[in-house]
Amino acid sequence: MHDSGTTQRAVGFLLRLIDTEDAAGVRRRIGVPAAAAEERRITYAVLKQSWVPASVLLWILEQDDPELNAVVYGHAWADPAMRRAVLRGIPFGPGRTDTLPVDDVLLRHADEPPEPEGFAGRGLVATLRAVTAMKPARQAASMVLGHRDWRTVTEADREQPLPGYARWALSLRPDCPPDLRAQFGSHAKFTHRVREAGILTGPGEYATAHGPAAQVLKVLSLGPVMFPARVGEAEDALRPLVRDHLAGREEAWAVLAQLLGTFHGTAPELIMTAGAIA
Secondary structure, eight states, rough: OOOSSSHHHHHHHTTTSSSSSHHHHHHHTTTOOOOOOOHHHHHHHHHHTTTOOHHHHHHHHOOOOOOHHHHHHTTOOOOOOHHHHHTTOOOOOOOOOOOHHHOOOHHHHHEEEEEEEEHHHHHHHHHHHHOOOOHHHHHHTOOOOOOHHHHHHOOOOOOOHHHHHHHHHHHTTTTSSSHHHHTOOOOOHHHHHHTTOOOSSOOOHHHHHOSOHHHHHHHTTTTHHHHHHHHHHHHHHHHHHHHHTTTTTHHHHHHHHHHHHHHHHHHHHHHHHHHHOO
């Protein structure tokens, strides 16, 4: 098989979706190490080295775990709003309102992104209404922190639509509520930009509609540690395909492992192709 950590992680994630005995046989056949509880520090290191869609970082923040939040803060793809929220202990989990503890190292050494010019004097909604270009719109949008602020923005836009730049910048926030994004309207170009920004409807969509498969499955392999509350959605989306096309067929798994290094399609396409070839 292709000798890489990415391939081992990708195959290992899919092996979670079949019977334990069958998985053990496949591991012996293609040389994938036995599954074991993974230390957080290893998972953190893999995440740090990986490009991930913005929504994946949001799924991690939804755990409301100060240690995981610190990992997100240090990720190259974390945006100013995420970093600001982590340092202020803003919760992301559904229904949570209590302020979160902040990692001690972050408190001592991390700096919060600067506020937009004039924000303190105008307030959130007035700042959003004042923007006339994309850069200040992004800066203003980064000040929306937590469920309460999103409700305030939703009500303000309902009373009087926010400027187009503000709507655009808010929509590109991965934690923008879907109902608010829909309230802003839809357009083919808009939908494309949202997708390009790494905004996903959920792990199920990521697992089935995005590629290349090796990268997607590698990121999902981090789920049991980094976003355990959401990774089951991806597993449920892929499980029927894995059982129908791979199951305990060791030769099909060997083909899948060989394809992974150069396959550019989605995980479902990979699974069906490996099964068909075998």
